[in-house]
Amino acid sequence: MPVDGRVARGDVTRKLVLRRAVDVASVDGLDGLSLGRLATELELSKSGVFALFGSKEDLQLATVEAAFEIFRSHVVTPSLDVAPGLPRLRAICENWLVYSEKRVFPGGCFFFNVGAEFDARPGRVHDAVASASGSFATFIRSTAAEAVNLGHLDVDAEVLAFELHALGRAANADSVLTGTTTPYAVARRAIQAHLAEKP
Template sequence: MILGTACALARVNGLDGLTIGVLANAVGMSKSGVFAHFGSREDLQLAVLDTTAQRFVQQVIEPAALQPAGLPQLRAIVDRWFDWIRHERNGGGCLFTAAASEFDDQPGPVRAHLARQQARWRGYLSRVIDQAVSAGELAADTDPAQLAFEITGFAMVLHHDSGLFDYTEARMRGLRAFERLITPFIPPRNAR
């Protein structure tokens, strides 16, 4: 319950805005009671990143992994990832995208942990793309790391636009951009 509330607060106020005091007030506990669970603000922030990563795996990666390896799985990942970003459902959008902006120039354990998580995610996405290449669903000269980088850019724009404008339109544009990105890499026999 405490971590769930902490994750919700971090999505709205930012990971940097999450403090032991703010969390204690939100859950109706004393600061010392919350402190006993985490030990420090930094430990709380790290626990929020880990809890959010577990939820991301459950809501994005695991359901997408039920699709056949390769392009169907990549499309499912992008679809579910773009849904994950939805601001009105998540109350603040994607914590990882927001935290990357918050901590990109703040050296320390939280930034390092976030960077490791994001590197693992980008590596996973690259491996799924590589499976599509190996299956002949994407051209042999496809650069999985570059494609993963570009897809991540679409997710970042979606996060931005869904917070400022309309999520539905932003998501539609993001999915259209993703399809336009991969279409040149799809050999004619595998085109939809």
């Protein structure tokens, strides 16, 4: 069955708007988004953009979802191609640092920024951000547990996962604030020390 041309154009426009939205939100926060702003910046019809998203909250929720897909494609999916246990855990950490260091989002890690923005604000957007961030934390934790179960490491997997997560977040925050890449080098050394193989 042929695809309706208007539907196809709407999908293209939606993707274009969301790609711009994730970049804006990584710098200005999800509250910095507006349908009018995005339409103007992308030189699109305001009415056309408004038709794609029912409200600012719907735009914010779609932006969180789009950002998580981008994050997953850079960090999670490539890690799954690596052998389970310690090799995969190392890959997760390195992919995450590269994603942040290369500024896939101009404001650094999207979820670090919007997490700080919405951490104490209940509602649908908070829940979406918490769910995305939480799923990544769970992925680190389950991979750390796998490394312990396989005999690659002799540590408390939950504590290790927490420390690795903290190191990645600290590297991102310090680098964005200082405009240097030094925090990533320090984080890599710390992660290497944490992931030294069991003697």
